[in-house]
Amino acid sequence: xxxxxxxxxxxxxxxxxxxxxxxxxxxxxxxxxxxxxxxxxxxxxxxxxxxxxxxxxxxxxxxxxxxxxxxxxxxxxxxxxxxxxxxxxxxxxxxxxxxxxxxxxxxxxxxxxxxxxxxxxxxxxxxxxxxxxxxxxxxxxxxxxxxxxxxxxxxxxxxxxxxxxxxxxxxxxxxxxxxxxxxxxxxxxxxxxxxxxxxxxxxxxxxxxxxxxxxxxxxxxxxxxxxxxxxxxxxxxxxxxxxxxxxxxxxxxxxxxxxxxxxxxxxxxxxxxxxxxxxxxxxxx
Amino acid sequence: xxxxxxxxxxxxxxxxxxxxxxxxxxxxxxxxxxxxxxxxxxxxxxxxxxxxxxxxxxxxxxxxxxxxxxxxxxxxxxxxxxxxxxxxxxxxxxxxxxxxxxxxxxxxxxxxxxxxxxxxxxxxxxxxxxxxxxxxxxxxxxxxxxxxxxxxxxxxxxxxxxxxxxxxxxxxxxxxxxxxxxxxxxxxxxxxxxxxxxxxxxxxxxxxxxxxxxxxxxxxxxxxxxxxxxxxxxxxxxxxxxxxxxxxxxxxxxxxxxxxxxxxxxxxxx
Numbered sequence: 001x002x003x004x005x006x007x008x009x010x011x012x013x014x015x016x017x018x019x020x021x022x023x024x025x026x027x028x029x030x031x032x033x034x035x036x037x038x039x040x041x042x043x044x045x046x047x048x049x050x051x052x053x054x055x056x057x058x059x060x061x062x063x064x065x066x067x068x069x070x071x072x073x074x075x076x077x078x079x080x081x082x083x084x085x086x087x088x089x090x091x092x093x094x095x096x097x098x099x100x101x102x103x104x105x106x107x108x109x110x111x112x113x114x115x116x117x118x119x120x121x122x123x124x125x126x127x128x129x130x131x132x133x134x135x136x137x138x139x140x141x142x143x144x145x146x147x148x149x150x151x152x153x154x155x156x157x158x159x160x161x162x163x164x165x166x167x168x169x170x171x172x173x174x175x176x177x178x179x180x181x182x183x184x185x186x187x188x189x190x191x192x193x194x195x196x197x198x199x200x201x202x203x204x205x206x207x208x209x210x211x212x213x214x215x216x217x218x219x220x221x222x223x224x225x226x227x228x229x230x231x232x233x234x235x236x237x238x239x240x241x242x243x244x245x246x247x248x249x250x251x252x253x254x255x256x257x258x259x260x261x262x263x264x265x266x267x268x269x270x271x272x273x274x275x276x277x278x279x280x281x282x283x284x285x
Numbered sequence: 286x287x288x289x290x291x292x293x294x295x296x297x298x299x300x301x302x303x304x305x306x307x308x309x310x311x312x313x314x315x316x317x318x319x320x321x322x323x324x325x326x327x328x329x330x331x332x333x334x335x336x337x338x339x340x341x342x343x344x345x346x347x348x349x350x351x352x353x354x355x356x357x358x359x360x361x362x363x364x365x366x367x368x369x370x371x372x373x374x375x376x377x378x379x380x381x382x383x384x385x386x387x388x389x390x391x392x393x394x395x396x397x398x399x400x401x402x403x404x405x406x407x408x409x410x411x412x413x414x415x416x417x418x419x420x421x422x423x424x425x426x427x428x429x430x431x432x433x434x435x436x437x438x439x440x441x442x443x444x445x446x447x448x449x450x451x452x453x454x455x456x457x458x459x460x461x462x463x464x465x466x467x468x469x470x471x472x473x474x475x476x477x478x479x480x481x482x483x484x485x486x487x488x489x490x491x492x493x494x495x496x497x498x499x500x501x502x503x504x505x506x507x508x509x510x511x512x513x514x515x516x517x518x519x520x521x522x523x524x525x526x527x528x529x530x531x532x533x534x535x536x537x538x539x540x541x542x543x544x545x546x547x548x549x550x551x552x553x554x555x
Contacts, residue, residue: 181385181387184383184387187374187375188357188381199403199404279391281433281434
């Protein structure tokens with residue numbers, strides 16, 4: 001509808017002068033882009049909406065009898081939420097996750113900072129975590145059960161094993177790569193070693209430390225689900241296993257999607273916390 | 286070329302009385318990085334209350350010398366004395382202005398400028414009132430609550446300068462402070478610097494690779510040779526600083542000195 005007049009105006013303005021030809025299409029084209037730029041939530045909702053639409057179509061085709069539609073999954077999700085089974089499941093899944101992440105966060109950040117500051121600690125500790133990070137953790141989880149059984153300890157340990165290495169290594173790299181010019185600046189104004197660490201190195205390293213925490217949290221979610229699938233089915237792992245075994249595919253998908261949702265929201269909350277508390281300058285454009 | 290420094294005066298000028306009142310004395314400084322000799326036997330006096338520039342081709346060790354004076358780098362041999370006392374590390378009588386500004390991106394202009402005082406444990410109200418004064422002095426009044434990324438390059442370096450002024454050091458060490466600032470801002474900044482030199486009555490040691498900049502702002506220019514850096518010439522431009530900035534840049538003495546230094550440095554460039 002618009003296209004022909006646009007071409008017309010381009011042609012005529014090329015005769016009269018190129019100014020309009022440059023500006024008019026650009027101004028029109030930017031409308032949607034500007035909407036997205038100003039309200040990033042809108043573009044995210046649109047992208048999610050398109051994904052759910054594709055899911056619904058794929059479910060209706062259907063691509064497999066074990067593949068439910070989006071609406072069926074949503075219905076199963078609401079039902080599970082209402083009858084309390086989802087809440088119960090999260091009650092038991094979140095326990096090892098929260099304990100494991102808390103331990104990994106504190107130990108990992110401290111250990112990473114110490115390793116970044118001291119060559120000695122680096123030599124002693126770094127190789128262990130480099131190996132741990134590259135090891136396929138899922139293969140080690142059965143070993144945990146031999147030592148720690150099938151209870152909360154084993155599951156917490158699975159979370160720590162997945163989350164800790166990335167947190168430690170990020171903290172260590174962040175501290176080691178602290179801006180040398182800022183460190184020199186602090187020295188030149190006679191900052192003590194403690195001031196240098198607390199006022200320059202840690203704030204400068206905090207974005208990368210937090211990136212490590214976010215990756216660690218994501219890895220922790222993997223760890224807890226692996227543990228629940230591989231050690232003993234409890235919580236969300238149990239929901240997934242049970243509904244798969246009785247062919248309740250909509251319920252199974254609802255459980256899977258719910259854990260993705262929870263992990264995404266938790267990561268977003270962590271990011272928001274970081275920007276609010278630690279990097280005030282990022283709050284302004 | 287001999288190791289001894291040749292003192293050349295661009296105009297008829299009495300011998301400098303620097304030796305009698307030098308804020309900074311550099312004696313026999315050598316610096317080697319493994320096998321690379323960066324500085325060889327540097328002997329220099331920096332007269333109190335004057336702006337002395339270290340000028341030379343890139344890689345001549347001028348920044349290394351400045352950081353040795355600052356106490357940030359240890360010399361391989363030799364000694365630096367500030368106000369007669371030997372330098373063993375950074376000290377409160379010296380303040381450094383960094384080439385890349387070295388501003389904390391997570392801190393406001395106010396906190397950055399007051400940072401030297403914060404490290405000394407000064408109370409918040411007191412250090413902020415001092416910082417506010419110097420923020421105004423470098424022309425940034427009203428920007429106290431901005432973050433560095435909200436400022437232009439020239440404004441960021443003004444923050445760096447205010448931070449150095451705020452600790453009230455006798456000696457200000459400026460490491461190519463304008464090299465990351467665009468040309469228009471640089472000229473304005475040079476003019477402001479001259480005004481501040483006049484007003485603050487401190488000893489300035491200034492590193493640059495720009496001949497025009499050196500001649501425009503300096504009371505004294507130390508030419509360093511290419512690596513290993515040695516003092517090859519000391520020039521005292523005789524320019525009427527009371528004239529307007531534009532008049533200075535057209536002044537015959539200014540132009541002659543620029544030409545003289547270029548002739549001296551030309552053979553280092555290939």
